[in-house]
Amino acid sequence: MDVSCSACVLVSRGEDSKVLQVWQLCCPALEVAIYPGNVLTLQMTKPATFRYKSGQYMFVQCPAVSPFEWHPFSITSAPGDEYLSIHVRQLGDWTRELKRVFSAACEPPVSGKSGLLRADETTKKTLPKLLIDGPYGSPAQDYGKYDVLLLVGLGIGATPFISILKDLLNNIIKMEEEEDTSTDLYPPIGRNKPHVDLGTLMRVTSRPRKVLKTTNAYFYWVTREQGSFDWFKGVMNEIADMDQRNIIEMHNYLTSVYEEGDARSALITMLQALNHAKNGVDVVSGTKVRTHFARPNWKKVLAKIASKHPYAKIGVFYCGAPVLAQELAKLCHEFNGKCTTKFEFHKEYF
Template identity: 45%
Template structure:
């Protein structure tokens, strides 16, 4: 699964909890390749390099990481900050969800959501994740996520890579099939479960 992502112009990475480890490796590989390509372009050496702008993929990455407890994030805080800092070209979209807090818009999480928003706006740092990547509350609406990606990548193939517990496989695979049939975007689903 790890090398298959290079076949797609758009990549949709999904992780549950500690299963973010292989996805973080993919993100770091993409960042390193982008840095190399960017350096070659600036030096005028892009044509001599085996990795030219026409062969390097992916051009857009959607990273969704869902975890229950804030403590799960502690393992990866420095890595996420490193990737977020290195990613200057706007290719990677980070979407981090913490499920132990009620969804945004739920009255039960209203106060923490307000403080969360104000702190991020003022400091550019998320109080939940402790990084520059803003965390969301609750679970992603996977149908809306697929819809958004399908609209952004009409007529393209999108590699969907899931790593985590078996619990999400059926839903994510079915959405990939449905959106592939109903739109011009073709989602190709891969999984690594434990």
């Protein structure tokens, strides 16, 4: 075992105890990026024994902060990724101290990389040790049973859905690649070979094909802080680059700017349109996704989805403050009583 690695990860697979079935693994790489919006991203090599689903979470301990405290965080990497990642927002004493100890190991960002401070396996300073326990289940992990997804995150509440969006795209791309491969296995038919070997044909056609139930996803992210875009823009751009089939529709809402209809809001919108048309980048978020102002009209959002997907089963997943959860749950119930589309609401609070 390489004891010179930058971080050690203690993985506990026991659901009821942090001392059952424990493996200690040294990871050759761990990366941290600390952003202006009081958010840090921690990335570590995924242990070979660690299996999880998108939407699940794990507990994290940092002995340099406290040898006794464990805190839950959504896993933001996709199951197909070769690493584990979490996004942490500074909200209390523990997260404030976590930011401090990792900041001590960070260096200023190099050209072309976002983040106020950054460190990885090339950093000279030793990175703090992390312990992880999990994974643990959440409602969002069953997203695959729905035809369409509506994902709503407030601020840091977007983190459970990062993994889902990446996993959905990865699965669709993988399925299409497998279909292309199976097509290549069919024996050619032509003048030189007018007959097909029945045994070969039976073997090819009898192979089970994976069918994904989920075909589309709508992602709404609402934040009050423009600085939040700095840590989230890398994720949004990555998803936009992967989504060549327009499977995911992403929307950003910045609620701290002037209300829509305000003259100042209209000016910003005009500048947005000009910059997006010229450079393909939103002037507010710095991403390929256009930013809206004020708050979404959730009734119009659900009406649009119901109109586009009649008879579909829609999974509505929300992570944020309790107030909006009540509104979304009420709207789902209302639409279920008057249209063929069926909405199922799930919530998580932070």
